[in-house]
Amino acid sequence: ETAAGHQVKHDRPVVWxxxxxxxxxxxxxxxxxxxxxxxxxxxxxxxxxxxKDGVLVVIHDxxxxxxxxxxxxxxxxxxxxxxxFTLAEIKQLDAGSWWxxxxxxxxxxxxxxxxxxxxxxxxxxxxxxxxxxxxGMVENLVKELRAWGYTHDLKAGNGAPQIWVQSFDEAxxxxxxxxxxxxxxxxxxxxxxxxxxxDEVLTELATWTTAIAGNPVLTTASQVARVQSFGLKxxxxxxxxxxxxxxxxxxxxxxxxTNVPDVAKAVLNGx
Ligand code: G3P
Ligand code: CA
Numbered sequence: 001e002t003a004a005g006h007q008v009k010h011d012r013p014v015v016w017x018x019x020x021x022x023x024x025x026x027x028x029x030x031x032x033x034x035x036x037x038x039x040x041x042x043x044x045x046x047x048x049x050x051x052k053d054g055v056l057v058v059i060h061d062x063x064x065x066x067x068x069x070x071x072x073x074x075x076x077x078x079x080x081x082x083x084x085f086t087l088a089e090i091k092q093l094d095a096g097s098w099w100x101x102x103x104x105x106x107x108x109x110x111x112x113x114x115x116x117x118x119x120x121x122x123x124x125x126x127x128x129x130x131x132x133x134x135x136g137m138v139e140n141l142v143k144e145l146r147a148w149g150y151t152h153d154l155k156a157g158n159g160a161p162q163i164w165v166q167s168f169d170e171a172x173x174x175x176x177x178x179x180x181x182x183x184x185x186x187x188x189x190x191x192x193x194x195x196x197x198x199d200e201v202l203t204e205l206a207t208w209t210t211a212i213a214g215n216p217v218l219t220t221a222s223q224v225a226r227v228q229s230f231g232l233k234x235x236x237x238x239x240x241x242x243x244x245x246x247x248x249x250x251x252x253x254x255x256x257x258t259n260v261p262d263v264a265k266a267v268l269n270g271x
Contacts, residue, residue, distance in 0.1 A: 012268040013248055013256040014160055016125055017041035018238045019060060023259040026099035027067065028058050029106040033117055041261035042160040043123035046114060048141065049082040050134035051090060056111040056144060057082065059095075062130050068093040068108065083133060111141075115148055123160035125186070131172035138172050141165070142179045152182035164210070177208050184210035186235055195219050195227060195234075202230040211235050211255070216244060221251045228252070242267045 020032025021039055028046050036044055046058040064070040064080045070093050077084065087110065096103030109117070111126065118124055131137045145151055145163065154162035166186035167173040173185050187194070187209045194205065194212040205212065211233035214224065224234050235255040236248045245267040248256050258264040 013236065013253045014042045014123075015040070015261050015264045015268070016043040016045050016123075016235070016255055016257045017261040018045050018257040018259050020044060020046070021259070021261055023240065024262075026096045026103050026106055028060060028109070029095050029103070030109065030113075030117060031096065031103055031106055033109075033114070036261050037118070037122055039260075039262035040265045041122060042158055043125050043156075043164065043255075044114075044118060045125045045127070045166075045257065046109075047127045047129040048111065048137070049129065050137050050140065051082060051087045052084055053086045054136070054140065055087045056137070056140055057087070057090060058109045058111060058114050058126075060129065062133060064090070064093060064108075067098055068095045069097060111144055112148075115150075118156075120162065121157045123156045123158070123162055123164060125164045125166055127188075128165065128167040128169060128172050128176065131167065131169050138175045138179070142176065145180060145183065150183065151180055153184060174208060181208075184233075186211040186213065188213050192218060192237070195223050199230075202227060202232065206231045213237055214253070216248045216251055216253065219251060224252045228254070 017036035019027035021035035022032055025032040025035045033044050047060040048056050049059050049062060050056055059082060062082055064082060070080045073092055090108050094104055095108050096106030150163040156162040161184055164184045164186060165176055166188055168188040170187060173187055177185055192213060192215050195214040213235045215237045227234050233254040236253045238257040239245055240258055240260045242263060245264050249268060
């Protein structure tokens with residue numbers, strides 16, 4: 001039994017909380033991740049960027065403009081790219097007020113702070129969002145994972161995979177896999193072509209990646225089962241509606257991304 005109050009079983013999709021509980025709190029902040037843990041999320045999802053001084057931080061966009069007050073604090077630094085700011089500068093920014101004044105004072109988290117916040121209670125799924133923008137980002141992530149002992153297919157306190165690295169950038173994900181082959185990976189691709197890929201493509205993918213993503217509106221249960229028969233896990237794209245979450249379960253998906261882990265857990269019967 002964990003702080004999240006449950007253990008992951010494999011008879012329902014594992015719930016990945018997309019950017020934390022991001023319908024109820026400012027995305028990728030302590031508030032969003034604490035809410036996701038309280039709501040029973042199995043895995044917390046977050047995106048990585050890298051500061052000017054080479055620190056990995058958890059933020060979806062490559063700029064600070066949408067989710068912080070950077071334009072007020074540093075008015076002359078447009079276009080406010082993360083890579084142009086030091087960690088000390090980024091830590092001056094408010095990452096909560098844009099969402100709601102009640103969340104004033106939330107800060108952008110470093111990767112290490114994210115690890116510490118979760119404390120092994122739930123899984124973590126960091127995304128290498130734009131690795132080509134950030135020199136040495138893959139090696140930097142590998143270094144951090146080694147320092148934290150997240151170097152193999154560990155289980156978190158709630159039974160979910162402790163660490164799972166995802167990316168739309170296939171070259172970066174292959175590079176990551178070559179460096180830490182025991183850590184599971186999710187290869188993302190717009191349009192979800194892998195759900196109907198040839199046997200040859202799926203066979204090759206299964207030699208190095210753990211999972212691919214699908215869209216439940218476009219897939220059938222037999223397509224999901226076919227992909228799984230190659231040894232790949234299948235993750236649903238982000239979905240929040242109860243009926244589509246049920247459909248994801250019926251189609252046999254292994255994992256689901258959602259902004260509302262409380263809704264997902266209720267739909268999936270708290271299993
Ligand atoms: O599909 C999962 C997610 O990690 C990719 O979407 O929110 O990073 O743009 P996003
Ligand atoms: Ca993401």
